[in-house]
Amino acid sequence: MSDSILVIGGGFSGITAAVEAAEMGYDVYLVEKESYLGGRVAQLNKYFPKLCPPTCGLEMNFKRIKTNPRITFYTLADVESVSGGPGNFNVTIKVKPRGTTPQCTNCKAGEAAAKTEVPDEFNFGLSTRKPIYMPHPMAYPNQCVLDTENAAPDEIEAIKAAMPAGHIDTSQSEETVNLNVGAIIVATGWKPYDPNKITNLKFSEYENVITNMMMERLASPSGPTGGKVLRPSDNEEPKSVGFVQCAGSRDVNHLGFCSYICCMATLKQITYLKEQNPDIECYVFYIDIRSPGRKYENFYKKVKEMDKVHFIKGKVADILPGSAPGSVKLVAEDTIGGGKKEQEVDLAVLATGMQPVGAESKIPGIEYDADGFVVPKEGIIPCGCAMRPIDVVSSGQSATAAALKAVQTIARRAG
């Protein structure tokens, strides 16, 4: 029997669940597959509808983690298997080597010595990084990662030489950690639905068709363009942008459900563009604008009242080459005005939905529904977007609730 709690996933929900449970007085293990905590929200420029930076809340939660001895976390770690039952789960975790040691001071010297440029996955390949790197400037833990797969052997030596002795350790190997825990919170989150699967939107054909998550990186001061939205083909500022809503969502051939956040994300991204250039033309092709509730409805209203923002009810069926170099033409059925509606834009943004991580990568011992969302069971508690597509506020609520459910699982067994 164990009265500690495992949280799988170190994104917004997982971090929340971990700190909330630890601050109830329970020992918590937090397991994250990436090299940093923060998950998807770390990639966002701002939260809707307040337009505040996610790093602010992350910085606070990182401090809560740093200062709380009850939390042990693993990054670059995958849960291999889960067995046992409530109060007594056995969990096997594989922890990949980071290549640097805890005395790493995140010093930049190694980066300067490295030569290879690797597509930066944090920026969806819109920029490159070195094989020794910090995933992003605000990353926590603030300890570099050595990407041995993408570095030449002599390059690793050069990196090693440039850094203080002992900061690079190439002898690290994958470790197996076995944990016994009383309850498991599954906060494995989501990934953007693969736009290549929506073949009619031809994501792979046009450089200037990007996803909404790429837009977040372009708008972020820590992103590939320093916060200026430039179109990938020629690094020019777009004068018109088209948003393709429900790119994959509400579509039985892709994601049958509604991804909840994409309408609000598009409205938010319009504010990025308008801040950059009030004259920019924005076209939103939508089925319904899902901005429910007072705060979201007000935000929609605010954006709707901006100049040169056009909402067109219709689903984009095709994207064709535009007449100007690099431009594309969105072709949609206009369900109100009737007929086909065509709109040429400098840049098109696919509002791709959120697919639960469980759709493609399942943890043995955890049950998933047909969409890949986690099915709750006694002692196995999903939260955030592992459970259903929700926004950040609701994720915080569900993660906090999950922490209490985990505590209950343990308290019930303790009598």
Add this chain to the structure above:
Amino acid sequence: MSKKIGLYIYTGDGIADAIDVDKLIELATGELGVAVAKKHDDLYSQDGLSMIKADIESEELNAIAVAGLSFRYDFEGLKFPGVYTEMVGIRELVAWSHKVPEDAEDPEKEKEHIQELAEDYIRMAVTRCQKAELPTPDKMEDASERVLVIGGGVSGLTAALAAADAGKDVLLVEKQPELGGFAAKLRKQVPVGPTYDNLIDPVVDDLIQKVQSNSKIVVKTNTEIARIAGVPGAFRVSLKETGTKSEWDAPVPLTEEEKLDENGNELSAEEQKKKYDEKNEGRHEYTEVDPNAEICGAVVLASGWKPYEPEEGEFEHLAWGNPNVITNVQFEELAKEGKVKRPSDGKEVKSVAFVLSPGGKDDDADFPYAGAVTSLVALKQAKYIREDYPEDGKAYVFYQHMRTPGQYEYFYRGLQDDPGVFLTKGAVTKVEPSGDGLKVTVENTILGEDIDVDVDLVVLATGMVPTTKDEPVVNFAYRQGPAFRDLDLFGGYCDSNFICFPYETRRTGVYAAGGVRRTMTIEEAMEDATGAALKAIQSVVAAEEGHAVHPRTWDFDYPDFYFQRCTQCKRCTEECPFGALDDDEKGTPKPNPTRCRRCGTCMGACPERIIGFKDYNIDIVGSMIKAIEVPDDDDDKLRMICFACENDAYPALEMAARKGLTWSPLVRIIPVRCLGSVNVSWIKDAMSSGLDGALLLGCKFGDDYQCHFIKGSELANRRMDNVAESLNSLGMEPERVKLEQVAIDEYDKLPQIINDFVEEIIGMGPNPFKGW
């Protein structure tokens, strides 16, 4: 306690290239009198940390200053119990953010600037080590762990069960004679799991049964809160029968308007007191203790919502006022009784039009206080008609935007396959009597044409108004009044302002859940209530362990008041964002440590400078400022102080440095808990020490404030206006003090902000009082 201080300087990462570290060590061991000062080129390695540890043991050090990486970094081996540790980030604040330009006319002079900057950071760090004490936790003994739940609807029932299931006693108070709230008035509920097609029986009956049979839960129906006094861990809750008056009803302070006479002049203290007494006649003072109060440790506010009731004449184009035009709540009541009968004549209702948006062609918003739940309820109610009349029942749902997020989309899709349910986007422009029924006109539909339909009944998908919109409900017996603050910012909802911290509250120990926060489905409300129950229990854990609740959960310190010098000015009690301070009998502030968030707003407010923390107080920061070396007669070496919010502006500065951005070496940065904690005496200290300007970097304020202590930066801004006035009266430029709002991600803008400020000060010339 006298301090024996060790200073350790990291020389790696370019620090030794930028700074003459040996000179810093000389300064520390000489002028600053530290016991030990050492450098290390890999300070945070096992070797470096062992060196520190050995010194602590052999030299009996009780404070260390570690210069190199800032407090934002943590190293397991750098935690020494009983030793005050100050991490000062000279790597980012000096070495990385200040470079000698290649084309510098006088590189030696530039180097000198950087060296002096480093020296000042060492002086400030050592000063802090000399003055700061380790906190001693104020652990609350005999804290009550019992949770008060206000509201017996689905949220309250869930919160009660959640807390009981975690082992806590619960007192559940419901205003109505029965438990269940609106959830008990439903015929059916929207499905919550695969395959999302059939309506389910209301879950509330099961919740009520579980609550009533749970030995840990005491239920009091037909009961309201007269007042909640006390603190987390020891709230004193006075109850009363619903609708009655009680001598323990919480008194209500005078509004700002009530404090004025008919000419707009502020009434005298005596007159205000008289008016206050009249207003609260028959009620005990908020400071008085009800001996019969129930003791609870924390509170979940789940008082829910009430239906939006359109006024007479409202929604005229929708024929509101016609007996056959009803709200969704009224329809639910009819449906609960069986097959729906038409209000005007009792005829069986076989065709119903549901209207989701009232704005016709002008506005596509839903009804006020609507949400996804109002879309879902319309779909659910459409299904009732189909259940009642599978053959010829007809439901029309007219929407501008069908809001069925997440997996609720499956429920929506299921309805699309029902030939008796007619769903269309469109602007409902008119509802009018037609025959014995109603005619509904809809324009701009997705059918490309305008349509009319004749129906028996029209249902308006009206919203859910939070109970806190018109009354406080919680009824705090607090100095700052009975209600949550700034409810109007959130439309009367008792919601958090923070996206990432949905349970953040301005009254520690009291957490809202369910429809009182925003429109929610039953499923969401149950989850929310579970989370709120956790926060309630957790606030008592924090009281017992003696630390703050979010956002400074790691903080075991609490503010200390030197009451002998208090002038009862009440600024601290009025400005505390969390209402932590009450008045005692004499009008001096009564601290309530478990309500306190340790932001230091009271410390910043106090003109007598009598409030402080062990490791953060007026003397510590004032002394740090005075420790800055100010050249008297060198116009090239002006000195400016910068107070930076430690959670946002400070990390942003580090990011700027990391990105290779640089700023003027004339500015010394002091991280502060919150700009709200910045006392004007620090500005005076700076000016009287001959510093030339003060810059404050804090979070954005206004309606979408980002300050996690709510008002810190805004209050600081107001205080600095006063400072500017006093500077003016001394013949100094008021622009010498400036506040800028920056977010954590705006690091790219920071160097410019700092440099512009420096340029402005240089333009003004030296502080005229320099050298006095």
